[in-house]
Amino acid sequence: MNCIAAVDSRWGIGKDNQLLFHIPDDLKYFREKTTNKVVVMGKNTLLSLPNQMPLPNRKNIVLSTSVSRTDCVTCTDISSLFALLRGFNSDEIFVIGGEDVYKQLLPYCSTAYITKVNKQKAATKFFSNLDLSENWELRYQSDRQRYKDIEFCFCEYINTSPLLTI
Numbered sequence: 001m002n003c004i005a006a007v008d009s010r011w012g013i014g015k016d017n018q019l020l021f022h023i024p025d026d027l028k029y030f031r032e033k034t035t036n037k038v039v040v041m042g043k044n045t046l047l048s049l050p051n052q053m054p055l056p057n058r059k060n061i062v063l064s065t066s067v068s069r070t071d072c073v074t075c076t077d078i079s080s081l082f083a084l085l086r087g088f089n090s091d092e093i094f095v096i097g098g099e100d101v102y103k104q105l106l107p108y109c110s111t112a113y114i115t116k117v118n119k120q121k122a123a124t125k126f127f128s129n130l131d132l133s134e135n136w137e138l139r140y141q142s143d144r145q146r147y148k149d150i151e152f153c154f155c156e157y158i159n160t161s162p163l164l165t166i
């Protein structure tokens with residue numbers, strides 16, 4: 001299992017149930033990584049998507065105890081999620097947020113694809129700081145990219161001791 005997130009300079013990821021940034025190249029990167037894959041998200045993230053609709057061309061799995069939908073698979077707890085995920089190749093599973101779901105599933109992720117944005121926003125939702133996490137190592141960092149006044153880069157972190165989902 002992998003996860004993918006865009007973070008600001010304090011590892012902030014969101015505010016008012018929205019993203020902090022809209023960087024076209026990052027949205028493209030997210031689409032390229034997750035298309036035709038399985039995406040796992042929390043209810044709030046589903047509700048933050050355009051028209052509150054699942055992402056096209058991906059198998060959408062939503063964790064929620066309160067919402068049940070016909071246009072995506074819903075799981076009411078982590079153990080039923082893990083049972084469902086057994087049917088998929090672990091490399092093809094991407095945890096896509098938000099804060100609550102990243103927190104629960106990060107220990108099970110092998111790779112974290114992190115877009116680091118060199119700007120601070122007034123975030124209220126955060127991702128764990130992988131630079132300070134003992135079992136996460138930076139494997140790759142792209143050259144610095146720029147969109148308008150925003151600088152960002154694509155990073156890949158490896159979990160040296162991921163937990164098993166069984």
Ligand SMILES: NC(=O)c1ccc[n+]([C@@H]2O[C@H](COP(=O)([O-])OP(=O)(O)OC[C@H]3O[C@@H](n4cnc5c(N)ncnc54)[C@H](OP(=O)(O)O)[C@@H]3O)[C@@H](O)[C@H]2O)c1
Nearest residue numbers: 005006014018042043044045064065066097098099100101
């Ligand atoms: N920067 C990024 O890359 C990125 C990516 C994704 C999201 N975000 C941002 O993150 C924010 C949303 O994060 P969030 O923490 O508020 O919400 P979230 O993680 O998207 O969803 C939380 C909800 O998911 C359900 N849930 C979580 N764990 C569960 C479990 N084990 N079993 C059953 N249901 C479970 C609960 O819904 P019920 O109340 O229905 O049980 C919970 O209230 C937004 O601002 C969004 O824009 C940022």
